[in-house]
Amino acid sequence: MTLQSIPFDNDRINSDESEGAFNEFIEDQLSDLIEGILTDGDLTEFGERGSDLIVELDDIQPPSFVYGDDGRGGGSGGSGPGSGGGKMSFSLPFDKLMELIAERLELPDLKKEGRGKIKQVSYTFKTFGQLGIILDKKRTFKRVLKTSIATGSYQPQEGIYELQFRRRDRRYKLPQRVERPKYKAVVFYMGDISYSTYGERLELEKRLVKFIHNWLDYNYGPKAVEHRFFVHDSEAYEVMPEDFYRVANAGGTRASIVFDLVARIAVNEYDPTTTNFYGFYFGDGELFADDAKEIVTIVEEQMVPIFNRLGVVEVQPSRSSHLNTKISNRFRRDKIVRLGELKHKKDTIEVIKKLFGERN
Amino acid sequence: MRMIHTDEVLNHLKDRVLYFGEEFGMTLPEVRFYILDGLEFASLLEKRVYPASPSNIWEGKRMVSKKYRISEGMESSLYYEVVQTGNPSYAYLNNTNSPMMQASVMAHVLGHCEFSELNVLRDSNPDRTEFVMFLVKKVNLGRHQMGEKSFISYWNAAESALPMMAPNSQYNVGRAVESDTVTGTGTKKRVEEAPVTPSFYTPLSSTLDALLRPRNDANPYEREMKTKLRQETLSRRGFRLRCPCQDVFAFLRYYAPTTNAERSVLDYLYTIHAPSDFVVRTQIMNEGWAMYWEKKIMLELFKERACTGIIDYSKVFSGVCYPRPYYMRNPYHLGFHMWCHVEELYRDGKVSLDYHEEKDQKAKDAWKRESGTQPIDAMRHLVRTVTDYEYLRRFLTPELIHQFHLNRVPQRDVARLGISKRDVIQEDRYWVWLNPEPIKKEMLKFFTHFYRPRIYVIDADFEDGGLLLFHRDDGRRLKANWIQPTLKNLNMIWKGGISLVSKNTLYGYTGGRYREMRIPEVDFEVVVDRMRDGKKPLVLD
Numbered sequence: 022m023t024l025q026s027i028p029f030d031n032d033r034i035n036s037d038e039s040e041g042a043f044n045e046f047i048e049d050q051l052s053d054l055i056e057g058i059l060t061d062g063d064l065t066e067f068g069e070r071g072s073d074l075i076v077e078l079d080d081i082q083p084p085s086f087v088y089g090d091d092g093r094g095g096g097s098g099g100s101g102p103g104s105g106g107g108k109m110s111f112s113l114p115f116d117k118l119m120e121l122i123a124e125r126l127e128l129p130d131l132k133k134e135g136r137g138k139i140k141q142v143s144y145t146f147k148t149f150g151q152l153g154i155i156l157d158k159k160r161t162f163k164r165v166l167k168t169s170i171a172t173g174s175y176q177p178q179e180g181i182y183e184l185q186f187r188r189r190d191r192r193y194k195l196p197q198r199v200e201r202p203k204y205k206a207v208v209f210y211m212g213d214i215s216y217s218t219y220g221e222r223l224e225l226e227k228r229l230v231k232f233i234h235n236w237l238d239y240n241y242g243p244k245a246v247e248h249r250f251f252v253h254d255s256e257a258y259e260v261m262p263e264d265f266y267r268v269a270n271a272g273g274t275r276a277s278i279v280f281d282l283v284a285r286i287a288v289n290e291y292d293p294t295t296t297n298f299y300g301f302y303f304g305d306g307e308l309f310a311d312d313a314k315e316i317v318t319i320v321e322e323q324m325v326p327i328f329n330r331l332g333v334v335e336v337q338p339s340r341s342s343h344l345n346t347k348i349s350n351r352f353r354r355d356k357i358v359r360l361g362e363l364k365h366k367k368d369t370i371e372v373i374k375k376l377f378g379e380r381n
Numbered sequence: 382m383r384m385i386h387t388d389e390v391l392n393h394l395k396d397r398v399l400y401f402g403e404e405f406g407m408t409l410p411e412v413r414f415y416i417l418d419g420l421e422f423a424s425l426l427e428k429r430v431y432p433a434s435p436s437n438i439w440e441g442k443r444m445v446s447k448k449y450r451i452s453e454g455m456e457s458s459l460y461y462e463v464v465q466t467g468n469p470s471y472a473y474l475n476n477t478n479s480p481m482m483q484a485s486v487m488a489h490v491l492g493h494c495e496f497s498e499l500n501v502l503r504d505s506n507p508d509r510t511e512f513v514m515f516l517v518k519k520v521n522l523g524r525h526q527m528g529e530k531s532f533i534s535y536w537n538a539a540e541s542a543l544p545m546m547a548p549n550s551q552y553n554v555g556r557a558v559e560s561d562t563v564t565g566t567g568t569k570k571r572v573e574e575a576p577v578t579p580s581f582y583t584p585l586s587s588t589l590d591a592l593l594r595p596r597n598d599a600n601p602y603e604r605e606m607k608t609k610l611r612q613e614t615l616s617r618r619g620f621r622l623r624c625p626c627q628d629v630f631a632f633l634r635y636y637a638p639t640t641n642a643e644r645s646v647l648d649y650l651y652t653i654h655a656p657s658d659f660v661v662r663t664q665i666m667n668e669g670w671a672m673y674w675e676k677k678i679m680l681e682l683f684k685e686r687a688c689t690g691i692i693d694y695s696k697v698f699s700g701v702c703y704p705r706p707y708y709m710r711n712p713y714h715l716g717f718h719m720w721c722h723v724e725e726l727y728r729d730g731k732v733s734l735d736y737h738e739e740k741d742q743k744a745k746d747a748w749k750r751e752s753g754t755q756p757i758d759a760m761r762h763l764v765r766t767v768t769d770y771e772y773l774r775r776f777l778t779p780e781l782i783h784q785f786h787l788n789r790v791p792q793r794d795v796a797r798l799g800i801s802k803r804d805v806i807q808e809d810r811y812w813v814w815l816n817p818e819p820i821k822k823e824m825l826k827f828f829t830h831f832y833r834p835r836i837y838v839i840d841a842d843f844e845d846g847g848l849l850l851f852h853r854d855d856g857r858r859l860k861a862n863w864i865q866p867t868l869k870n871l872n873m874i875w876k877g878g879i880s881l882v883s884k885n886t887l888y889g890y891t892g893g894r895y896r897e898m899r900i901p902e903v904d905f906e907v908v909v910d911r912m913r914d915g916k917k918p919l920v921l922d
Contacts, residue, residue: 032382033382033421034382034417034421034424034425034428034432034433035420035421035424036424036427036428036434036440036441036444038436038441039427039434039436039437039438039439039440039441039444040441040444040445041436041441042436042437042438042441043438043439043440043441043442043444043445044441044445046438046441081438081442083439083537083540083541083543083870084541084863084866084867084870085540085541085542085543085544085545085863085867086544086545086834086836086852086859086860086863086864086867086881087544087833087834087859087860087863088832088833088834088857088858088859088860089860109442109446
């Protein structure tokens with residue numbers, strides 16, 4: 022047998038193109054699934070801060086004459102692949118999922134202000150030069166070995182193992198400057214604990230909070246976003262994230278105080294020129310008569326000038342809910358202040374669009 | 382992917398393995414070895430052992446899920462051996478294996494190569510891999526000609542017909558279709574109808590003669606009409622169905638109206654999938670043959686200390702040849718032990734008329750006579766003449782079934798499989814042994830249907846140019862909600878009406894419309910008879 026060259030065009034066997042074709046097919050399927058994930062899916066399965074999501078889809082198989090019980094779904098026939106009744110699992114990267122959601126819901130990228138102009142500088146050692154401070158011993162030794170072999174000073178077959186270290190064989194690690202814009206964002210979640218947040222109401226609110234959480238993490242990078250949770254009844258105070266849905270109280274409610282608290286914290290604890298502020302209020306919209314007026318004043322005077330976005334969402338409002346009605350007179354077409362009403366699961370997408378969509 | 386000569390150790394081992402292969406008198410084609418990494422190996426398997434393939438979502442799906450399974454630890458990326466037989470043969474080694482494992486893989490590959498060269502089904506094919514590479518280029522060209530969307534639709538439609546491929550069936554396209562042109566590689570030699578010679582004297586007592594050559598008593602007028610009809614069909618359509626054709630894919634490949642681009646898709650799919658029929662029909666003999674030679678060559682390598690690790694090799698060998706119950710079919714185990722048994726039979730001269738006619742059991746037990754032929758020659762003769770079915774039918778006995786533990790079932794599966802106590806002949810804490818008598822019959826049954834529905838083309842002019850398929854009944858029903866999409870896909874290839882008869886229902890797909898119709902049940906034998914008589918196999922009232 023003689024030695025042959027590789028008779029194929031490619032020197033590496035791979036299925037990249039086919040995987041690409043399959044991924045395209047799946048992306049089409051996934052974008053159809055996004056609405057399902059947002060309205061019916063369990064968003065708590067999103068994973069923690071940017072981890073991958075395991076997605077299950079109906080398996081696809083080419084339909085053919087086979088024995089067996091009727092599978093669920095059945096072959097879609099024609100040009101399309103059929104469904105085998107089983108499940109296929111994929112790990113979908115968090116960023117990819119958010120990208121698909123943004124595409125599907127036509128959400129624009131969030132405007133990043135403040136420290137975007139300030140660059141985060143870091144150094145990586147990717148290049149190597151003849152002059153420097155940090156000697157790359159491995160590279161230097163390789164060159165020394167090559168030179169010594171070439172000059173004949175290193176001849177192991179003769180028992181000569183002399184290595185000559187020349188200056189020009191030295192290789193140093195050189196730092197390379199990498200600049201990345203640095204952003205910072207703070208999100209204030211405000212919840213009304215005087216209304217009965219349990220059952221479906223709680224689920225709706227959780228779902229929306231989870232989405233906002235993920236959406237801002239995706240836009241700014243998980244480490245650059247601080248999430249703070251506030252609740253109020255007749256008083257307002259900050260709680261731990263896990264307590265946001267737990268604390269409950271019955272009685273009178275004043276929402277303006279939580280807006281006031283958040284506005285003060287934003288100014289006192291952060292530098293408004295370098296921080297992107299986001300605030301979201303969730304409540305049933307039942308307020309004391311003059312509360313809405315106070316809220317409008319606080320929002321207009323203290324929050325709108327420094328906040329990137331402020332959302333007020335009424336979750337399953339009752340007949341006596343009038344928060345949105347009152348403040349919508351002032352903020353109906355506002356770019357910063359957005360109002361939403363979440364009555365059923367299916368409204369989730371609409372509310373998300375209202376909170377984050379473009380408004381001209 | 383790199384060639385084997387880039388690795389000095391493996392190259393040396395390859396030379397030694399080839400040397401011993403030739404020493405043992407093996408009939409070997411040129412074998413080219415390549416070294417791949419784990420992912421390349423996985424990809425190669427998904428490409429059906431050809432290093433390139435046109436992109437398609439099915440390969441992508443299998444690869445994505447394989448990568449997922451490997452990353453989740455559900456599947457190991459270590460594979461044993463992969464070889465594309467033919468002349469030359471291409472064998473691929475996994476770079477993660479140790480040199481000893483690589484040597485055993487190379488020896489195993491030689492076994493497969495020789496089997497492919499010698500076997501009765503004529504599997505060996507000159508330049509198979511190169512031909513597929515050529516077809517890949519043609520398909521990629523076809524993709525541009527057809528446009529991406531139609532190409533994908535056509536490819537996916539053709540996937541539906543893939544299980545209906547039977548190049549080695551007695552009803553393959555060469556035997557079933559009479560054509561006015563030579564149809565290509567898939568067609569066997571045309572069977573010419575022998576001219577009827579008048580028999581002047583027929584002895585009344587010759588039963589055999591009467592059975593084999595029945596006198597043609599048909600009306601001369603009818604005979605004349607039949608010949609006329611046949612000639613007309615041939616001249617009009619270019620082909621005529623002589624009997625049912627089980628190789629539905631090949632039929633579509635040759636006789637469906639296609640553009641060049643569509644034809645290239647069908648050609649490619651048929652060429653890469655057709656050898657699986659050979660594999661399934663000869664798997665036990667083939668894997669056994671490879672294991673037999675692997676062991677022989679490896680023992681020589683260990684003897685001359687070309688490689689070390691005989692204990693590790695023994696562990697791997699016994700792992701591969703671990704007995705499994707008959708319904709799980711471990712071809713390595715059964716094949717290897719069967720070949721060893723057959724070798725012993727020939728060595729002791731037990732495959733002879735004398736041995737069979739010997740009535741004294743003691744003499745039979747102590748039988749040891751030179752038969753005049755070398756056992757290995759006799760074994761090679763078997764490879765040249767029979768497939769698994771005949772091999773098992775001739776040599777597998779109930780005693781062997783018991784000896785090979787083919788009748789051994791784990792205790793935990795007894796209840797699940799509904800095994801009755803009456804069938805159990807022996808048991809211990811972990812296993813039960815079943816009565817081996819009916820097992821051989823069960824094993825042979827596999828070769829009639831391979832656990833797949835048997836579908837035949839029985840009419841290519843059904844209801845004005847439609848294709849009529851027939852599901853040969855074996856007591857089970859087809860998956861009902863896949864019938865319509867499958868017919869729709871076939872309709873796209875045939876570009877005309879498609880119908881399927883299964884039990885007492887006629888399923889049809891024509892012009893975008895699907896229908897189901899109750900009809901009287903028809904036996905396969907009746908269909909064959911009607912076709913032989915030149916009649917329509919199915920006529921609706």
